[in-house]
Amino acid sequence: MYEVSGIAGRVTLITGGASGIGAGIAQVFARAGANVIIGDLNLDAAHSVAERLKGQGGSASAVELDVTSRASIDAAVTLIEGQHGFVDVLVNNAGISSVRPFREITEDDWDRLMLVNLKGVLLVTQRVLGPMVERKQGRIISISSMAGKEGLANLAHYCASKFGVIGLTQSLAKEVAAENITVNAICPGVVRTPLWDDAQMGILNELDGENGWKRFVDGIPLGRPQSAIDMGHACLFLASECAENITGEAMNVSGGQQVH
Ligand SMILES: NC(=O)c1ccc[n+]([C@@H]2O[C@H](COP(=O)([O-])OP(=O)(O)OC[C@H]3O[C@@H](n4cnc5c(N)ncnc54)[C@H](O)[C@@H]3O)[C@@H](O)[C@H]2O)c1
Numbered sequence: 017m018y019e020v021s022g023i024a025g026r027v028t029l030i031t032g033g034a035s036g037i038g039a040g041i042a043q044v045f046a047r048a049g050a051n052v053i054i055g056d057l058n059l060d061a062a063h064s065v066a067e068r069l070k071g072q073g074g075s076a077s078a079v080e081l082d083v084t085s086r087a088s089i090d091a092a093v094t095l096i097e098g099q100h101g102f103v104d105v106l107v108n109n110a111g112i113s114s115v116r117p118f119r120e121i122t123e124d125d126w127d128r129l130m131l132v133n134l135k136g137v138l139l140v141t142q143r144v145l146g147p148m149v150e151r152k153q154g155r156i157i158s159i160s161s162m163a164g165k166e167g168l169a170n171l172a173h174y175c176a177s178k179f180g181v182i183g184l185t186q187s188l189a190k191e192v193a194a195e196n197i198t199v200n201a202i203c204p205g206v207v208r209t210p211l212w213d214d215a216q217m218g219i220l221n222e223l224d225g226e227n228g229w230k231r232f233v234d235g236i237p238l239g240r241p242q243s244a245i246d247m248g249h250a251c252l253f254l255a256s257e258c259a260e261n262i263t264g265e266a267m268n269v270s271g272g273q274q275v276h
Contacts, residue, residue: 017047022257024049027100029093031083031140032110034061036209037159040244041107041251042066046074048252051100055081055092056110083110083136089143102151103144105255108137108158108181113211115170115222126173133177137184145192154197155255158185159247160266162203162274170222178203182266189264198263202250205270206232206241237272 028045032038033054046052046069054076056062062078069076079095082088096103111133116125137158148154163171164178182201189199206212212219212229220228233241250269253259268274 017049018044018252020048020252020256020258022260023252023255026050026104026255027053027096027102028105028107028255029053029055029096029103029140029144030107030109031055031081031136032057033107034058034065034078036211037204037207037244037247038107038109039065040207040246041109041248042069042076043072043074044245044248044252045105045255046072046076050075050105050255052076053096053100053103054078055083057082081110081140083108083140084131086139086143089140093140093143097147102147104153105155105157106141106144107251108140108156110136111159111177111211112217113171113174113219114217115219116173117170118172121173129173129177130180133174134180134184137181141184141188145197148197149192149195152196154192154195156185156188156197156199157251157254158199158201160185160201160203162205162268162270164201164203164266165268165274165276185266186264193263198254198259200254200259200263201266202247202254203266203268203270203274204242204247205236205268205273207244207247208241209244235273236270240271242269242271 028050034056054062059080066076066078081092160181161178163175185201
């Protein structure tokens with residue numbers, strides 16, 4: 017268990033929490049005593065994660081959520097409000113990727129990434145923000161990427177979406193600071209999840225498998241790729257009272273691979 021002030025009992029909605037980084041964030045918040053809600057397109061997987069966390073003594077539940085649909089978001093958040101009161105902490109984690117040389121990016125590739133990775137953050141945040149403003153309390157944390165601060169070859173559409181998350185974060189942070197709501201992002205380096213390995217969509221399908229992974233991992237100053245739990249720790253800090261004076265930040269969690 018973690019003892020971090022300002023987390024126990026906090027209703028924490030993690031989008032895309034059924035897999036990879038989101039599941040790691042859920043695990044860390046559950047260990048810290050938060051009331052974790054896993055919102056995901058994949059409801060079965062979200063239930064499995066929630067059951068695992070409950071088995072470890074945490075408080076967790078699952079809700080079906082498509083971050084690209086206002087109707088789905090409204091239904092999910094209304095359910096959460098009915099059962100738990102309010103969303104205290106929102107972690108915008110749901111995201112997708114694909115690797116394409118610039119000239120081969122189709123409009124469909126572009127639109128899908130922007131829809132899930134950027135518009136999804138807008139839509140879910142808009143839904144939870146009203147009650148946060150009314151209560152003058154809230155924490156919003158979005159998962160950008162090291163690709164949100166530096167362009168990477170063959171990932172222009174992904175990078176554009178993740179740069180966008182940081183712009184949205186900085187703007188909203190200034191807009192709602194007076195309401196006692198903080199808005200931050202974290203920028204993961206490389207975490208081996210289905211985003212890399214998925215048989216259909218995985219980045220490594222396009223990147224020469226293990227050689228591609230090695231190119232991303234070699235030379236990380238702290239000597240290892242990141243874990244989903246590393247991301248959970250960063251989010252936990254930003255959600256805690258320890259970070260009450262931090263807003264508009266985009267925190268690297270990349271083992272020193274990115275330092276600006
Ligand atoms: N893995 C990495 O190395 C890495 C690095 C930097 C940033 N990120 C970011 O971290 C986040 C999580 O990535 P991951 O590696 O854990 O991926 P993942 O594929 O393991 O998990 C993504 C989750 O999001 C869900 N999801 C997808 N579309 C959704 C939608 N429309 N509505 C709700 N849920 C949806 C999926 O069902 C899945 O559970 C993403 O935003 C990704 O861009 C990942």
